[in-house]
Amino acid sequence: MSSRPAYLFLLPALLLYGAFVVLPILQVTAYSFFSWDNGIAQDFVGLDNYARLGSDGVFWAALGHNAIWVVLTLAFPLLAGLLLAAILAERSPRTIQMMSAIYFLPRTIPLVVAGIIWGWIYNPLFGLLNYSLDMLGLGNLAGAWLAEEGTALVSLNVVGAWTFFGFCVVIYLGAIQSIDPSLYEAADVDGAPWWRKFRDITVPLLKNSTLFLGLYAAIEAMRFFDLIWVTTQGGPGYATEVLTTHVYKTFFLVGDYGYASVLSVVLLAIVLSLSALAFRLLRVK
Amino acid sequence: MNRFTRHSQTVVLAVFALYALAPVYLVLLASMRSEADLFNGPLSLPWPIETANYLRVWTESGFSTFFWNSLKISVAVTVLVLLTAPLAGYAFAKMQFRGREALFALFLAGLVVPAPSVIVALYGNLQALGLIDTHIGVILPQAALLMPFSVFMMRTVMQEVPDELIEASTMDGASPLYGFLTVVVPLARPGLMSLTLIVFLFSWQEYLLPLVVLQTETLKTITVGAASLQGRYGVDYGGIAAAGLIAFAPLVVLFLAMQRSFVRGLSAGAVK
Incomplete structure (x- = not known):
């Protein structure tokens, strides 16, 4: 059979993808090797622009925040998703359907809107969080959550987790439902308590889902932008700066084409390596 | 599974349902609240229910x-x-x-x-x-x-x-x-x-x-x-x-x- 029909089938998707994704990636890579003046490329300068990474404290801080974001995501929404899925799996199909819909709901909300909603909850003057702490007699724990360097990043991660844990529940549930029920029955015969079945059967058999969700979370942690931009824009100071906001500011606010391209290339290199690792480990066919 | 384990698991399910839904509920309340009602606390039910906020952002x-x-x-x-x-x-x-x-x-x-x-x-x-x-x-x-x-x-x-x-x-x-x-x-x-x-x-x-x-x-x-x-x-x-x-x-x-x-x-x- 000739290849022609296949190429014709591929052509429209390939043109669109090539023109608006592949081409800009190649351009950004090329831009990063030039010196720039007023948005016009001047001379080929080799790796000179890259040399600036070493002394750019904001870049290293941003990279650190991206890394912290990954760790926090693994520690909270992923773990919560695993626990919730294991509990839910033993309930009636109606409960499963209803609860997973509830948990998943925040993911349908645009991150911009999520940022606005949670910005309120964290508002130091009238926000729900400080209000609730007051009600519980814990008023001394109240704070200006997003406005303090110590709490801003963690507070935002709670918002990220809010939109992500339902996805973890759904993925884990799908995997649990394919575990052979006779394993649990055998454990029941031995009189094993719930948490031991969870630890010895459920968790080990969900290794692949955990791997998938962990890599997914790591990639998303490098990609996210909206949530930070509508809440803190990387502040206070540089406390919530991440790689994407650093690119945005370097390009749109400073107008530094060469260095913004360097940061873009670094960002691309990280997400592409993570994705290559994911495909390798998960053996996608 | 004993009853205690099952009940405490139900509590865990409910707490996370609250985490998922409370912020949405809060916005719903706030959107129907008049300005005068704003300082009765974020959880009080809005009264009288206002549609003015919707009309204002939609048209103006x-x-x-x-x-x-x-x-x-x-x-x-x-x-x-x-x-x-x-x-x-x-x-x-x-x-x-x-x-x-x-x-x-x-x-x-x-x-x-x-x-x-x-x-x-x-x-x-x-x-x-x-x-x-x-x-x-x-x-x-x-x-x-x-x-x-x-x-x-x-x-x-x-x-x-x-x-x-x-x-x-x-x-x-x-x-x-x-x-x-x-x-x-x-x-x-x-x-x-x-x-x-x-x-x-x-x-x-x-x-x-x-x-x-x-x-x-x-x-x-x-x-x-x-x-x-x-x-x-x-x-x-x-x-x-x-x-x-x-x-x-x-x-x-x-x-x-x-x-x-x-x-x-x-x-x-x-x-x-």
Whole structure:
């Protein structure tokens, strides 16, 4: 059979993808090797622009925040998703359907809107969080959550987790439902308590889902932008700066084409390596 | 399982349901609250119930325009992806051709490309094409950025179509496109439905592209509008809440109506 029909089938998707994704990636890579003046490329300068990474404290801080974001995501929404899925799996199909819909709901909300909603909850003057702490007699724990360097990043991660844990529940549930029920029955015969079945059967058999969700979370942690931009824009100071906001500011606010391209290339290199690792480990066919 | 374990597990389920729903409930309350009622605490029931916030943002703050702009862009992106990704996914799933592996790898690589990492070049390109401050300038890159996910998902969907049915259609001498439209598309309908929903969702949620491409107030989308309302009227909490609700209500309704399609689509594109 000739290849022609296949190429014709591929052509429209390939043109669109090539023109608006592949081409800009190649351009950004090329831009990063030039010196720039007023948005016009001047001379080929080799790796000179890259040399600036070493002394750019904001870049290293941003990279650190991206890394912290990954760790926090693994520690909270992923773990919560695993626990919730294991509990839910033993309930009636109606409960499963209803609860997973509830948990998943925040993911349908645009991150911009999520940022606005949670910005309120964290508002130091009238926000729900400080209000609730007051009600519980814990008023001394109240704070200006997003406005303090110590709490801003963690507070935002709670918002990220809010939109992500339902996805973890759904993925884990799908995997649990394919575990052979006779394993649990055998454990029941031995009189094993719930948490031991969870630890010895459920968790080990969900290794692949955990791997998938962990890599997914790591990639998303490098990609996210909206949530930070509508809440803190990387502040206070540089406390919530991440790689994407650093690119945005370097390009749109400073107008530094060469260095913004360097940061873009670094960002691309990280997400592409993570994705290559994911495909390798998960053996996608 | 003893009763204590079961009850404490129910408590865990309920606490997380509260975590998921409380913020949404809070905005709902705030959007119906009058300004005078604002200081009765965030959890008090609003009384009297106000529709003034909705009317104000819809008519005065331009949200009717933002809403239609978002709808227009999201529908256009969805149509564009539906016209292109299923064909490509089918080619990768069922057709033999030279360079198949390499081309598929090219699409796979794009799966994780974040919009901010290409914006430096994309912005200049859109400028050169005269597409800055136009809806086309948002629609084309957005469809392109969603293409890898869509092609990947469509390939998974198309692999399920039985080969015998495809062979039967080509034996009649029909062209590949005719066979695709009459045999494959009807069989792949649930998958196409999932793709439609997810692309619409992602496109409606998009923030960066409309933020940098659109400058004229009357061209902006609902996410950009909601974010700028927050900055502009720092104290109009009722208005911001109403705007937020207008921005996500269509998505929540779509999701609740077609939950199965959504979840299947998201996990099909994700794992295999």
